[in-house]
Amino acid sequence: MRMEAFTVDDIPLVKPGDDIAAMICERAALEDGDVLVIASTIIAKAENELFSLDDITPSDRAIGIGKKDDKDPRLVEAVLDRCSECFVESPVMLVQSDRAHVCINAGVDDSNVENDLLADLPRDADASARSIGERVEEITGCRVAVVVTDTNGRAFRLGQTGVAIGLYHATPIYYWRGTKDLFGYEMQISEEAVADEVAAAANLLMGEGSGGNPVVVVRGIPLFTEEKTSARQLYRPDNMDIIKKALRIFQES
Amino acid sequence: MRMEAFTVDDIPLVKPGDDIAAMICERAALEDGDVLVIASTIIAKAENELFSLDDITPSDRAIGIGKKDDKDPRLVEAVLDRCSECFVESPVMLVQSDRAHVCINAGVDDSNVENDLLADLPRDADASARSIGERVEEITGCRVAVVVTDTNGRAFRLGQTGVAIGLYHATPIYYWRGTKDLFGYEMQISEEAVADEVAAAANLLMGEGSGGNPVVVVRGIPLFTEEKTSARQLYRPDNMDIIKKALRIFQES
The missing domain is CATH 3.30.1330.100 (CofE-like)
Structure with missing residues (x-):
């Protein structure tokens, strides 16, 4: 074979x-x-x-997680917006994504996209x-x-x-x-x-x-x-x- | 490529x-x-x-897990013998195997071996x-x-x-x-x-x-x-x- x-x-x-x-x-x-x-x-x-972090206002929870994880709180907010459950917040966010399954950062990808845009799943x-x-x-x-x-x-x-x-x-x-x-x-x-x-x-x-x-x-x-x-x-x-x-x-x- | x-x-x-x-x-x-x-x-x-279940005497713990999991208690004993930690006992045994890493049944394989022998990792x-x-x-x-x-x-x-x-x-x-x-x-x-x-x-x-x-x-x-x-x-x-x-x-x- x-x-x-x-x-x-x-x-x-x-x-x-x-x-x-x-x-x-x-x-x-x-x-x-x-x-x-x-x-x-x-x-x-x-x-x-695609979406821009500039359009996101982080919640207090996102600001808190961002401090713990040393991560942009707007990105944290984007992840929280895209999941139904967060299993682990720190050191990485392991979540039940709305669009796929359990994954890190709800699958949001900040590489290989132009103009400061991030790619969703x-x-x-x-x-x-x-x-x-x-x-x-x-x-x-x-x-x-x-x-x-x-x-x-x-x-x-x-x-x-x-x-x-x-x-x-x-x-x-x-x-x-x-x-x-x-x-x-x-x-x-x-x-x-x-x-x-x-x-x-x-x-x-x-x-x-x-x-x-x-x-x-x-x-x-x-x-x-x-x-x-x-x-x-x-x-x-x-x-x-x-x-x-x-x-x-x-x-x- | x-x-x-x-x-x-x-x-x-x-x-x-x-x-x-x-x-x-x-x-x-x-x-x-x-x-x-x-x-x-x-x-x-x-x-x-390779090893045979006939050579294994199950412990009380193995008998208990065997009842819960509907599994031969001698096989359970073999798994317990081959792991340093058991993370999940039931419905399957998820263990830290001595020979590999975290896996089900410590990697013991009861298929494709002759004469009622089981294969270890x-x-x-x-x-x-x-x-x-x-x-x-x-x-x-x-x-x-x-x-x-x-x-x-x-x-x-x-x-x-x-x-x-x-x-x-x-x-x-x-x-x-x-x-x-x-x-x-x-x-x-x-x-x-x-x-x-x-x-x-x-x-x-x-x-x-x-x-x-x-x-x-x-x-x-x-x-x-x-x-x-x-x-x-x-x-x-x-x-x-x-x-x-x-x-x-x-x-x-």
């Missing part, structure tokens, strides 16, 4: 209203079953999900993935899967990895259910977060900063599915999440 | 004492800079890190990676990186992904330190867990069960480093780990 992944080179700076699907199709020869992995930042720019990254995927199909006639990515830190481990926050025709989790193991025993159910693994693989090629490549094509793995899928299928339900429970009790203590 | 990953096919069932490096070199044409990604299970088998997966890497260099003359993998669940997200638990000449984390972003601003430090991303990418091809491929070669990314590296560089230090602190307080509550 062989997989390849390659960057779609020379994507220009994305501006509000840009047609990302067309930009990709002009620069890559796509095939049926390809997985298009797209960094959420360029989608946020195309969708004009896309409002609905599944919808962004669908819109780009359908447009790619329209232009090329190819059936593709789309994975919109962000980078997230992890519990217990250092560093960030690429994760999926929006899916279109991409399998989120593969269930090794009732498969036989090498000795014929039925395996216990095992769930592989394949969409996140694809996001991680693509992130190896995306890089950051001025040399960054926001679009990667992954070819050779059966991630494409005819089914309607959503990145929300990757999010652990609140009532099954022991770590969230522990963080809530920790915050009260 | 282009990366490829392919399975090393037809690796036979591994038995204690087997020379995994030779098995790989007979079946793949390796090149300088290749990353060999190897599932920890076959290393544990080659290193004879390798005793020192960095040492296993080094031993295989040096032997590959001896056989082929190629300088390769080696990543030994396990699969781990994640906080907040469903499903498991491949992670690195042993490294040889493989960069654990890439630091985007002081890089300029697209607009010339200096980026804040950002840490990318590249070894885990490679483990995740390879896990897409490894599969599970009888069709599993325990060895994958990843080519085209600059993971190889001349430096001595360790998977421990990926583990968040205890005193920096808010989630561990929260889990300890939660357990006492």
